[in-house]
Amino acid sequence: METIYNDYAKVYDASGQLAFSLRMIPYLGKLLERHPARGKVLLELACGTGTTAIGLAEAGWRVYGVDGSPQMLAQARAKAEGLNLDVHWSCQDMRRFFLPERVYLATCLYDSMNYMLTSEDLFTVFRQVYRALMPGGLFLFDMNTAYALSTLWNDTTYFTDSPDLSVVMRSIYDERQQRSTVVVTCFQRVNELYRKIVERHTEQAYPPEQIATLLLDAGFRLEASYDCFSFERPKLTTLRIMWVARKPEQDLGAHL
Ligand SMILES: C[S@@+](CC[C@H](N)C(=O)[O-])C[C@H]1O[C@@H](n2cnc3c(N)ncnc32)[C@H](O)[C@@H]1O
Structure with a gap:
């Protein structure tokens, strides 16, 4: 955690x-x-x-x-x-x-x-x-479900962008374990700069x-x-x- x-x-x-x-x-x-x-x-x-x-x-x-x-x-x-x-x-x-x-x-x-x-x-x-x-x-x-992880969270990149926040979600699916790992990378605007946030989330089906x-x-x-x-x-x-x-x-x- x-x-x-x-x-x-x-x-x-x-x-x-x-x-x-x-x-x-x-x-x-x-x-x-x-x-x-x-x-x-x-x-x-x-x-x-x-x-x-x-x-x-x-x-x-x-x-x-x-x-x-x-x-x-x-x-x-x-x-x-x-x-x-x-x-x-x-x-x-x-x-x-x-x-x-x-x-x-x-x-x-x-x-x-x-x-x-x-x-x-x-x-x-x-x-x-x-x-x-x-x-x-x-x-x-x-x-x-495993179907969700294997289709939505398999070798996929999602990108959302707004003036104050950009988010990249990059996922891979381990078919043997029925488990997806998603690396979430955010760029949060702080005045004229961007703060980078990176987290790795793993979900098990x-x-x-x-x-x-x-x-x-x-x-x-x-x-x-x-x-x-x-x-x-x-x-x-x-x-x-x-x-x-x-x-x-x-x-x-x-x-x-
Ligand atoms: C995808 S978020 C969902 C949050 C909320 N249920 C919602 O609907 O927006 C997953 C949540 O699970 C919590 N979580 C993950 N593992 C946990 C654990 N072992 N014990 C307590 N909370 C946990 C995280 O801190 C996070 O807030």
Whole structure:
């Protein structure tokens, strides 16, 4: 975590990433109509610069926003300042976090779960979320598929340019490991000069069957999986899957 989402945090929203959360908030609303949560306390895991957490707090939720990057959280805190929202930020690793109370809903969005590079780490997060949820609590998260990494993030260069910020994203895909590495290079205008920011991000894809098995092993009931931003079933060309899992009312003893 030390080497990513440092200086990039300051330009994250401006680099175009904000659009995802603005699209996600209304989609979450529709998901919750189909898959209701039983109370209005939620964990936004890997909350980043806090756009979704703030949007949900504005909709009446008490929100715990957890992220491993102090710089991302600094942006989130600055955005929430003065809004008088019931939102509580904390800098914690998603593999080992603690909350002062259990929640009815946990979310983890914008492929944050793909940052778990081993199935052991992914399972650890699922177990952590399971523990953080009330019985009957809902878990919503999206993940990039191997199809997305192998098509969108394979030997590809994206470039965006505006007067104050230029961003180059150069990616390679390791087919054997089903893993993409993206080098993000930003040039941020500071008066008459440009500050260069370079970070290397790696995302791991998992077969949907493996994700489903890990969720079940962690104790969850799988309620649905969708081609993200729709309510269609995922297909072979799905880029991002939204997973909907629920902690049973009675804990029947998950495999630890
Ligand atoms: C692509 S950003 C998404 C941020 C936010 N969810 C959004 O929708 O904009 C990924 C986030 O995951 C966080 N992250 C990555 N690994 C983490 C870890 N091990 N523990 C906590 N946060 C982590 C990063 O700090 C970053 O804020």
